[in-house]
Amino acid sequence: xxxxQSARGEPRVxxxxxxxxxxxxxxxxxxxxxxxxxGIAVDxxxxxxxxxxxxxxxxxxxxxxxDYALRRDEFVAWAETVPQxxxxxxxxxxxxxxxxxxxxxxxxxxxVPTSWVEPGADWTPPAGPGEYVVKPAVSAGSQDTGRYDPxxxxxxxxxxxxxxxxxxxxxxxxxxxxxDAVDTAGETALLFLAGxxxxxxxxxxxxxxxxxxxDLGVEGLxxxxxxxxxxxxxxxxxxxxxxxxxxxGGRHRLLYARVDLIPGPDGTPVLVELELTEPSLFLGYTDxxxxxxxxxxxxxxxxxxx
Numbered sequence: 001x002x003x004x005q006s007a008r009g010e011p012r013v014x015x016x017x018x019x020x021x022x023x024x025x026x027x028x029x030x031x032x033x034x035x036x037x038x039g040i041a042v043d044x045x046x047x048x049x050x051x052x053x054x055x056x057x058x059x060x061x062x063x064x065x066x067d068y069a070l071r072r073d074e075f076v077a078w079a080e081t082v083p084q085x086x087x088x089x090x091x092x093x094x095x096x097x098x099x100x101x102x103x104x105x106x107x108x109x110x111x112v113p114t115s116w117v118e119p120g121a122d123w124t125p126p127a128g129p130g131e132y133v134v135k136p137a138v139s140a141g142s143q144d145t146g147r148y149d150p151x152x153x154x155x156x157x158x159x160x161x162x163x164x165x166x167x168x169x170x171x172x173x174x175x176x177x178x179x180d181a182v183d184t185a186g187e188t189a190l191l192f193l194a195g196x197x198x199x200x201x202x203x204x205x206x207x208x209x210x211x212x213x214x215d216l217g218v219e220g221l222x223x224x225x226x227x228x229x230x231x232x233x234x235x236x237x238x239x240x241x242x243x244x245x246x247x248x249g250g251r252h253r254l255l256y257a258r259v260d261l262i263p264g265p266d267g268t269p270v271l272v273e274l275e276l277t278e279p280s281l282f283l284g285y286t287d288x289x290x291x292x293x294x295x296x297x298x299x300x301x302x303x304x305x306x
Contacts, residue, residue, distance in 0.1 A: 011058040011301050014045040018067040022046060026062045030283045034247045034294035039126060040301070056286055059301055061255065062092070062278050066128045072096055072138045084299055085277050086255040093247055095276040098137045098174055107246040110239055110264070111271045117163055117173040125159045126150055131178035134162050146215030147178055158214040179270070181263035182209045187272060187294065189233050190240045191281055191289070192257040194296035199244060199251045202293075203286035204232040207260075229285045236261055239269045247276070255296055256281060 013035065017024055024044045026034075026284040037040050045052045047065040054060060060082050068075035069246045076096065079089035087095075094100055100112075116137065126132050128150035135145035146162050148155040166173045187207040192199045208226030232240075240259040244251045251257070258279035261269040283289040 004241050010041050012041045012043070013297060013301075014043050014052070014054070014057045014060045015063045016047050016060060016118070017050070017064040018042050019046045020067060021064050027280055027283050028063045030290040031293045031297075034180045034291045035297065036106065038259050038294055038298055040230070040294075040297065047075065054084075055081045057084060057277075058304065059297060061297060062087060064292075065278055068096070069277075070145060084304065088249075088253055090249060091247070091254070092277050095274065096138060097172075099172070100274065101174075101271070104243065107122070107156050109246055109271055110268060111265070112179065112262070115175045117167070117175065119168070119170050119172065123160070123163050123173070123175075125156050126175070126177075130180070132159075133176045133178050134159055134215070135174055138171065144215055146210060147211035147213055154191060156216060162215050163269045166245075178211070179262045179264060179272075181267070184261050187235055188230060188232065188261045188269070190236060190259045190261065190281075191253075192240070192244065192259070192272050192300050193289075194255050195283075196299065199254050199257060201237060201240070202234065203289050204230045204236075205285050206230040206277050206283045207298070212268065225280075227285060236269045239271065243271055243274055247274075255300055256293070257276070261278050270290050272284075 008119075015028060017103050020251060025028070025228040032042055041061065047068070049178060065075065076089070076093045078179065079085055079092045082089065085092070091243065101111050102116070106201050125148065131147055131149050133147050139145065144166065146159070148159040150156065163173045186209065188204055189207055190203045190204045194200045206228045210225065220295040239261060243259050244257060247254070254276060256279070258281065259271065260273040260275065262283060281289070281293060
């Protein structure tokens with residue numbers, strides 16, 4: 001028996017979470033039975049728990065470590081100590097700072113226009129027309145995110161205070177136009193999972209609009225979402241393929257990816273976020289999705305064993 005395997009010889013996989021979700025997010029628990037059916041032993045494991053023996057696992061899968069945003073450096077340093085991590089540590093480093101959006105835009109990916117405010121820099125709110133969104137470049141669960149109306153003087157003051165608050169904490173701020181289409185079309189999250197031929201589209205969901213005004217704080221780890229199943233359009237899939245083609249190091253290494261799109265002003269899909277670190281995979285909204293994630297994990301185990 002190697003230290004990589006349980007007493008019965010089955011592969012062992014850790015699903016990484018945080019100490020507020022020690023039994024995993026309910027959506028992630030849907031993969032436990034399919035993994036057991038495939039002969040894989042699974043443990044939920046809290047990323048910053050010093051007692052976890054990470055080298056004892058054949059694969060360590062990032063799932064819900066949603067408390068890392070205020071400790072990103074610590075989180076990335078931890079990821080770099082786990083050789084069998086998916087998605088890999090260099091992807092985690094790149095993807096946990098949303099300045100990657102600038103790189104993707106420069107690579108020709110249709111991306112929501114974004115400006116950046118470094119800590120300590122002077123910032124003047126946009127004059128309009130149209131609302132805008134202020135959020136930190138490192139965040140999870142829509143924390144510290146607000147929507148502002150340039151025609152409202154109180155919003156202007158609240159936006160300035162929001163940026164100053166992030167700046168005082170040493171955080172980079174991102175400012176984006178609010179895409180009105182989210183109020184009607186919603187946001188489309190396209191889910192990709194590793195398959196025999198690499199990363200393949202699995203399913204999609206619609207996420208309802210979430211930002212209803214200035215940032216007044218979020219209770220808990222994340223803002224609740226309104227989710228429903230959705231079929232991705234060929235145009236959305238084409239944009240998602242362009243996004244994934246631009247991932248540093250290649251998409252072939254990824255266990256999963258989530259591409260979040262909203263129709264831009266002319267109706268064509270633009271990237272709002274590429275989630276490669278700890279995305280909700282919305283396994284409960286499509287038949288077969290939990291099994292496809294289990295198959296993706298099996299495929300990665302096989303690749304590591306070969």
